[in-house]
Amino acid sequence: MRTTIIGLGLIGGSIAIDLRKAGVASMLCGVDANQANANEALRLNLVDRIGHLEGMLVDTDVVILAIPVNVLTRLLPRVLDLISDKTIVIDAGSTKGSICKAVQSHSRRNQFVAAHPIAGTENSGPSAAFSGLFEGKTNIICEGNKSSEQAMNKAMQVFDALGMNTIFMEADEHDKHVAYVSHLSHVSAFLLGHTVLDIEKDEKNIAMLAGSGFASTVRLAKSSPDMWAPIFEQNMEYLSQALQEYIIHLQRFQYHLLKRDSVQLHKTMTEANNIRRILEGIETKSTTVKPKNTITA
Amino acid sequence: MRTTIIGLGLIGGSIAIDLRKAGVASMLCGVDANQANANEALRLNLVDRIGHLEGMLVDTDVVILAIPVNVLTRLLPRVLDLISDKTIVIDAGSTKGSICKAVQSHSRRNQFVAAHPIAGTENSGPSAAFSGLFEGKTNIICEGNKSSEQAMNKAMQVFDALGMNTIFMEADEHDKHVAYVSHLSHVSAFLLGHTVLDIEKDEKNIAMLAGSGFASTVRLAKSSPDMWAPIFEQNMEYLSQALQEYIIHLQRFQYHLLKRDSVQLHKTMTEANNIRRILEGIETKSTTVKPKNTITA
Numbered sequence: 001m002r003t004t005i006i007g008l009g010l011i012g013g014s015i016a017i018d019l020r021k022a023g024v025a026s027m028l029c030g031v032d033a034n035q036a037n038a039n040e041a042l043r044l045n046l047v048d049r050i051g052h053l054e055g056m057l058v059d060t061d062v063v064i065l066a067i068p069v070n071v072l073t074r075l076l077p078r079v080l081d082l083i084s085d086k087t088i089v090i091d092a093g094s095t096k097g098s099i100c101k102a103v104q105s106h107s108r109r110n111q112f113v114a115a116h117p118i119a120g121t122e123n124s125g126p127s128a129a130f131s132g133l134f135e136g137k138t139n140i141i142c143e144g145n146k147s148s149e150q151a152m153n154k155a156m157q158v159f160d161a162l163g164m165n166t167i168f169m170e171a172d173e174h175d176k177h178v179a180y181v182s183h184l185s186h187v188s189a190f191l192l193g194h195t196v197l198d199i200e201k202d203e204k205n206i207a208m209l210a211g212s213g214f215a216s217t218v219r220l221a222k223s224s225p226d227m228w229a230p231i232f233e234q235n236m237e238y239l240s241q242a243l244q245e246y247i248i249h250l251q252r253f254q255y256h257l258l259k260r261d262s263v264q265l266h267k268t269m270t271e272a273n274n275i276r277r278i279l280e281g282i283e284t285k286s287t288t289v290k291p292k293n294t295i296t297a
Numbered sequence: 298m299r300t301t302i303i304g305l306g307l308i309g310g311s312i313a314i315d316l317r318k319a320g321v322a323s324m325l326c327g328v329d330a331n332q333a334n335a336n337e338a339l340r341l342n343l344v345d346r347i348g349h350l351e352g353m354l355v356d357t358d359v360v361i362l363a364i365p366v367n368v369l370t371r372l373l374p375r376v377l378d379l380i381s382d383k384t385i386v387i388d389a390g391s392t393k394g395s396i397c398k399a400v401q402s403h404s405r406r407n408q409f410v411a412a413h414p415i416a417g418t419e420n421s422g423p424s425a426a427f428s429g430l431f432e433g434k435t436n437i438i439c440e441g442n443k444s445s446e447q448a449m450n451k452a453m454q455v456f457d458a459l460g461m462n463t464i465f466m467e468a469d470e471h472d473k474h475v476a477y478v479s480h481l482s483h484v485s486a487f488l489l490g491h492t493v494l495d496i497e498k499d500e501k502n503i504a505m506l507a508g509s510g511f512a513s514t515v516r517l518a519k520s521s522p523d524m525w526a527p528i529f530e531q532n533m534e535y536l537s538q539a540l541q542e543y544i545i546h547l548q549r550f551q552y553h554l555l556k557r558d559s560v561q562l563h564k565t566m567t568e569a570n571n572i573r574r575i576l577e578g579i580e581t582k583s584t585t586v587k588p589k590n591t592i593t594a
Binding site for chain 1: 417434435475477478479481482489493496500503505511513522523530536537541542543547550557559562563565566569571574576
């Protein structure tokens with residue numbers, strides 16, 4: 001399949017590497033608003049050609065958008081305007097409600113598959129891309145009933161080639177669950193980093209006193225604001241609910257702390273320990289045998 | 298040196314392994330209130346002998362206490378009561394104010410060195426112990442001027458053998474800085490885990506939607522409540538200040554989020570990105586050449 005990737009960063013670049021490796025992409029075309037990124041992606045052989053949007057959409061089979069979600073909602077309708085009948089479009093955005101809404105009445109809505117391949121690192125740009133990023137991870141497709149069978153089949157070819165386990169969900173359900181499980185942990189890390197930098201004026205103290213535990217907890221604070229600020233804004237309602245819940249939990253813990261209520265502190269921490277069971281599942285996720293994907297919705 | 302380790306978990310066990318490896322400990326005796334832990338430590342060859350406190354203190358050169366800080370403040374004065382003139386005692390507690398206070402008027406105060414070797418993982422128990430845990434990490438000694446030269450020299454032999462970089466600090470300063478840099482990140486992770494478990498009643502959703510980012514942020518929620526609840530209580534004043542700062546930062550972010558104030562959200566996240574520079578330092582900490590330790594205070 002002739003494949004065009006719009007956005008040649010960590011996600012777009014890693015998709016390119018593995019689609020080529022799997023032999024799914026016969027020709028890889030790339031588009032990036034940042035010319036330096038586009039050039040680097042070409043130099044790293046992530047794609048075969050780079051160029052402007054219009055030129056790169058001619059005669060292509062699959063278009064994959066891997067760009068910040070605020071740009072996505074603006075660019076997606078325009079991409080659908082420009083493609084031919086045989087082309088299908090997939091997005092990789094971390095929000096799904098706003099994106100689906102942006103094309104809900106588009107005449108080519110059925111050529112679009114709304115997806116969220118859940119994978120990433122705290123790094124960004126073409127040089128952050130690597131093979132295997134998506135292997136064994138979960139991919140979510142939303143509003144699958146609005147995509148044509150042809151579009152769905154081609155999209156599944158892509159996600160199967162990446163080694164992903166695809167599941168189906170309502171866009172609104174998606175946004176609610178990822179607010180808690182993904183977006184909240186990013187906010188928690190960004191603000192932990194911000195608080196510590198704010199208070200510990202002497203950065204030497206942080207470097208000297210911090211162990212691997214602090215490094216792990218704050219790691220996501222290295223993530224790209226260009227990518228994450230728009231995600232937080234588009235998922236504002238569910239994220240602010242999740243954040244409010246987190247703040248209430250922290251305040252309750254602080255209350256028990258101020259009262260030196262050992263029993264309650266211990267109880268809360270013991271309950272939190274249950275996360276161990278779930279984390280073991282995540283850590284083994286990428287090493288388990290990939291189940292056969294079937295379209296179930 | 299004949300060495301007695303009280304508390305045969307991750308910290309005590311890892312100290313035992315590396316003191317033996319370095320040839321510093323000629324005979325390793327172990328004490329653990331939990332008989333199953335003591336037996337396992339013996340089976341794993343972490344120590345040569347196990348026994349009751351009184352017996353294990355006879356004729357020993359160095360006693361190392363690696364037990365929860367609430368037990369430490371109770372047991373430390375008793376250990377000082379029981380030892381002979383030639384024995385020195387080191388603790389490895391994560392708080393220093395309460396521990397120093399517990400023995401401030403003890404007649405053998407100068408045989409004690411108050412230390413905090415900053416290292417650990419989210420795992421606990423003798424089987425979690427491993428060689429190299431302390432290599433290249435920071436060790437903090439507090440109230441060094443209250444320890445005799447003989448005690449300090451023996452303690453430095455221990456921390457040098459572990460490969461640690463020792464620095465000196467006031468106990469109160471120590472407690473203030475670790476509240477922000479270590480204890481707050483533990484609270485942040487425990488409560489993130491608790492919040493997500495509370496809201497996402499179906500644990501399958503968490504396992505399916507969580508990526509490596511969530512796993513990293515919440516990792517410390519697996520830590521032992523027996524160890525951490527007493528640390529939080531002993532450092533209540535500084536930790537509740539740190540926690541209040543964190544809550545205020547989260548609330549301010551939520552305010553900008555509710556207003557969809559892109560500029561402020563972006564600004565906060567860009568400032569938090571500065572943590573990258575510090576984390577690079579931490580990640581290379583254990584691979585850099587160990588500077589020669591010198592007692593500077």
